[in-house]
Amino acid sequence: MHTKTAHELHRLLTDKKISSVELTEAVFDRIEKVEDKVKAFVTLTREEALHQAKTADERIGSRHNVTPLTGIPIAIKDNICTSGTLTTCASKILLNYIPPYDATVVSKLKQAGAVIVGKTNMDEFAMGSSTENSGLHPTHNPWDTAVVPGGSSGGSAAAVAAREAILATGSDTGGSIRQPASFCGVVGLKPTYGRVSRYGLVAFASSLDQIGPLTKDVTDSAIMMNLVSGYDPKDSTSVDLPVPDYRKALIDDVKKVKIGVIKDLLKEGIDPDVKNAVKAAADKLADLGAEMIEVSLPSFDYAVATYYLIAPAEASSNLARYDGVKFGYRTKGSKDLLSMYYNTRREGFGPEVKRRIMLGTYALSAGYYDAYYLKALKVRTLIKQDFEKAFGKCDVLISPTAPTVAFKIGEKVSDPLSMYLSDIATIPVNLAGLPAISIPCGFNLPAGRQDRGLPIGLQIIGKAFAEEIILRVAFTYEQNSEWHKKSAPVS
Amino acid sequence: MKINVEPVAKLARLGLSEEEKTLFAEQLSAILDFADNLKKLDTENTLPTSHAIPIKNIFREDKTIPCENVDDIMANAPEAENHLFKVPRIIE
Numbered sequence: 001m002h003t004k005t006a007h008e009l010h011r012l013l014t015d016k017k018i019s020s021v022e023l024t025e026a027v028f029d030r031i032e033k034v035e036d037k038v039k040a041f042v043t044l045t046r047e048e049a050l051h052q053a054k055t056a057d058e059r060i061g062s063r064h065n066v067t068p069l070t071g072i073p074i075a076i077k078d079n080i081c082t083s084g085t086l087t088t089c090a091s092k093i094l095l096n097y098i099p100p101y102d103a104t105v106v107s108k109l110k111q112a113g114a115v116i117v118g119k120t121n122m123d124e125f126a127m128g129s130s131t132e133n134s135g136l137h138p139t140h141n142p143w144d145t146a147v148v149p150g151g152s153s154g155g156s157a158a159a160v161a162a163r164e165a166i167l168a169t170g171s172d173t174g175g176s177i178r179q180p181a182s183f184c185g186v187v188g189l190k191p192t193y194g195r196v197s198r199y200g201l202v203a204f205a206s207s208l209d210q211i212g213p214l215t216k217d218v219t220d221s222a223i224m225m226n227l228v229s230g231y232d233p234k235d236s237t238s239v240d241l242p243v244p245d246y247r248k249a250l251i252d253d254v255k256k257v258k259i260g261v262i263k264d265l266l267k268e269g270i271d272p273d274v275k276n277a278v279k280a281a282a283d284k285l286a287d288l289g290a291e292m293i294e295v296s297l298p299s300f301d302y303a304v305a306t307y308y309l310i311a312p313a314e315a316s317s318n319l320a321r322y323d324g325v326k327f328g329y330r331t332k333g334s335k336d337l338l339s340m341y342y343n344t345r346r347e348g349f350g351p352e353v354k355r356r357i358m359l360g361t362y363a364l365s366a367g368y369y370d371a372y373y374l375k376a377l378k379v380r381t382l383i384k385q386d387f388e389k390a391f392g393k394c395d396v397l398i399s400p401t402a403p404t405v406a407f408k409i410g411e412k413v414s415d416p417l418s419m420y421l422s423d424i425a426t427i428p429v430n431l432a433g434l435p436a437i438s439i440p441c442g443f444n445l446p447a448g449r450q451d452r453g454l455p456i457g458l459q460i461i462g463k464a465f466a467e468e469i470i471l472r473v474a475f476t477y478e479q480n481s482e483w484h485k486k487s488a489p490v491s
Numbered sequence: 492m493k494i495n496v497e498p499v500a501k502l503a504r505l506g507l508s509e510e511e512k513t514l515f516a517e518q519l520s521a522i523l524d525f526a527d528n529l530k531k532l533d534t535e536n537t538l539p540t541s542h543a544i545p546i547k548n549i550f551r552e553d554k555t556i557p558c559e560n561v562d563d564i565m566a567n568a569p570e571a572e573n574h575l576f577k578v579p580r581i582i583e
Binding site for chain 1: 494496499500502503504505506507508511514515518519521522523525526528529530531532534537538539540541542543544546548549551560563564566567568569570576578579580581
């Protein structure tokens with residue numbers, strides 16, 4: 001039963017064919033079987049989960065206030081605060097941190113009756129594209145354990161793909177939900193900035209971060225979006241707009257929908273297998289009645305550079321709080337405050353985090369602010385304008401989610417810049433604050449391999465607060481393809 | 492762009508080893524060279540965007556409310572005394 005989707009399980013639970021306790025135990029059995037190969041989790045919360053499952057069963061039995069996620073086992077990325085449960089952001093500096101509060105998204109999921117199985121592994125402080133920057137251990141891709149699951153929400157994506165959770169939450173600042181979804185053959189959605197509360201999400205880059213779902217199919221994504229979206233007075237960047245019923249958007253019909261194919265993301269530098277899969281997906285959508293339009297967003301060539309100035313700048317400010325004073329790791333034996341700061345941060349942060357703090361500090365410092373940070377903010381405007389022009393002619397835009405399939409563990413760790421370039425298709429979306437979803441659209445065909453290869457993701461981008469149209473296009477494609485029915489071979 | 496790592500590390504309150512100083516100088520310089528590509532774009536008449544979605548500052552009444560979970564908060568403190576966070580000497 002751990003192979004089913006949340007919407008399938010909801011039916012079985014409400015029909016009393018299975019109980020949440022049985023389902024939760026099945027999920028933990030699965031975790032026991034494969035977790036030493038996948039290593040998706042930082043913390044498992046079996047006891048609390050079984051307790052939550054028992055309560056869920058009572059709720060389902062009473063037929064009162066049952067939601068689509070009541071009794072469903074879910075995994076939470078470890079940068080999202082869970083009251084009373086370790087929340088480490090996969091960093092040595094927070095290895096002992098137990099939040100005294102729940103993130104708003106966690107409160108909402110708990111209120112809905114979801115069963116939290118554990119906290120998933122990630123790149124430290126969400127900085128990375130492979131989960132290799134985790135301060136604990138890397139996570140392995142369930143399709144081939146020698147390759148990365150993507151990042152920074154690699155643990156969540158791998159957990160869903162390995163059936164170690166029915167669905168999961170992730171966070172996305174430059175592609176951290178979508179790229180691992182693409183690498184792990186699952187569905188990942190980054191909502192419009194401000195759609196989902198960031199209260200309780202450990203901040204990396206405040207103008208870019210968003211929490212979103214990682215699921216086995218598009219329907220489960222819509223289900224989670226219904227439950228976690230909405231205005232939150234505790235998040236000053238939360239937008240006060242009504243939340244539609246995203247499940248109503250799941251219509252198998254794209255006739256007359258204008259789909260812009262981003263040609264700047266289908267040129268050299270993109271893997272030929274990826275290009276072919278995305279072109280085939282575009283052809284399929286055209287066969288289903290959509291109108292395909294080629295669009296060019298030339299500012300995309302500058303998006304990675306822009307992001308790697310803005311995000312680190314914001315991070316350098318957000319990570320200043322990790323100083324050993326009030327919580328988290330503190331170095332031993334400091335004689336004065338300043339050396340306590342230097343040593344706590346030297347010992348507590350990993351190399352990528354240090355790199356980005358330095359980059360951000362530099363870009364914001366006197367004499368460099370205009371040339372770097374301010375310049376990047378202006379290019380951000382150009383990127384926004386390119387999107388506006390494209391959306392003048394199109395309803396949604398499509399592209400590959402990532403330029404390649406999952407690469408080998410260790411392949412890119414010593415070349416930060418090459419790692420950054422794997423976010424080339426996802427970054428512009430965060431800079432413009434738009435919603436986007438990644439859905440499976442094929443596998444690569446490695447020469448001489450007997451097995452089916454590694455997953456490829458199709459990215460669908462919408463206008464601000466237009467999650468409904470991207471869900472509709474994603475759902476239509478999914479219902480007319482078989483990719484989401486394939487399972488990762490790890491066992 | 493050759494970056495001088497030490498003053499930046501000082502501003503960021505980051506202690507670095509000698510190896511880290513050398514490695515980061517190299518890696519960060521490469522990243523900044525890449526970032527220099529932005530110079531190619533004409534942004535003379537472009538306004539900066541710090542937030543993609545138009546939002547404004549939210550205020551609430553400056554009212555004090557009691558803190559319900561002081562003990563949970565203090566439980567994370569590396570060193571504490573009487574609900575105060577203890578740190579090494581600040582003033583000589």
